[in-house]
Amino acid sequence: MTILLTRPYALSINSKHRLLMLGKNSVIIPLIKVQNIDIQVMDDNYDVVILTSQNAVHAVEKSSWIKRKPIFVVGNKTKEKLLQIGCGCVMSSNGTARNLEETIVNNVSNTLRILYLSGDYTSYDLDIKLKSRGYDVTKKTAYRANAVQSLSKQEIGVMNTSDTILFYSPRTASVFTKLAWQYSLRGNDKVAICISNNCASLISELVWKEIRIANRPNEKAMFALL
Template identity: 30%
Template sequence: MTETQMGPLVLNTRPETDSAELLAALDTRGYRHLSAPMLAISFPAPEKPFDISPYQALIFTSANGVRAFDQLSRDRTLPALCVGDATARMCREMGFANVLSANGDIHDLATLIRQKIDPASGPLFHPAARKTAGDLGGMLRVDGFTIDRQTVYEAIACDTLPQNVIDALHRHHIDAVLFFSPRTAETFVKLVHSYKLEGALAGVDAICLSPAVQSRISDLTWHRTHVASQPTQEYLLSLLGSVVTACRT
């Protein structure tokens, strides 16, 4: 959609690798959208062959972790325990048959692992970014789990905003901004200060995946900030619909 079409205008801040499903959902719901990815995802080539044999299961806290694992190994025999449904769908697309979703955040994933995995049966492999939200290994260590967390991709903070996004903010055309991670939110705040766009957000609603995400944008002046009742894209989009409807009635 283009900015000149009718309908609420939403700013997507997710990395490009994670945006296709979200943008399709926005199109289906009749939103216009602009994108300003706050993180660029890089998948370095593996330095050596990966041996999956020591592990009893895989842990995925993002779809990018699944994409990175695909470069490490073609083995799909181990169970894949995923933080949410989008990550679980990516696992199934990559050929995993035994996939479980916590349908939530890392606390829900830790609970799922405790319920489904016996720590005495061996370690778990967690392919992740260098910086992650929360310490999943620390949560599970007290229960006797051994988590081998390895950095398999980089999420690099962007240092610019697209010109069309800057123009739309200056003109107060954007109705809502979507935030899916604390680091994405932090990067957005830095860029707002860098471009001196603080005053452009007074009429904008911030739609956040979790309280942790909301806390990272709290020093900006928004029309309102909102948190999804569950940390999933489905609930975030439902919240967006409620906010936009309320603003237009």
């Protein structure tokens, strides 16, 4: 079995290592390329910080004041990274951005000021959702997620010979679908493993051998479907 990892390279490297520990071979073709933005965020009386991606962790590393604040994140992998760089109080919803919204509503007073460190593209407008519920949220862009626009002959060959493709986000699924039509990529002999129903819906217009959806929106649940 050859597994194709399509998430950003830095995250795919970690996934590749975990797959190797399970005795699985994988190849990496990132469909999203992350460009960090070197932002310096001043402590403007923020009480709480939220992150919806591991890609935003770099914005916390040099900010000693952020490390002292309560930080709410989507996934446990992001929580682990923040704890490793010295953050003292990190809570994970271990789900989706929608789950994180409910976690914040259940644990944070709407009298507090929230800083949201995000990418330039988000599939769920968490800041707008929280504002509609009375929260004071300031959104700062910490990175850009640039979609791949073209594939090399080698990349096309790898995609066509892979048995299984892992999709970690709706954005990646959307980019793959566009490229699949553009390059007539073959999918009828492949299994697609998606992190969520939303992700799966974006590749469903393509022909697959099978689409499998994780019962929890995390990598562990995805790997269980291999």
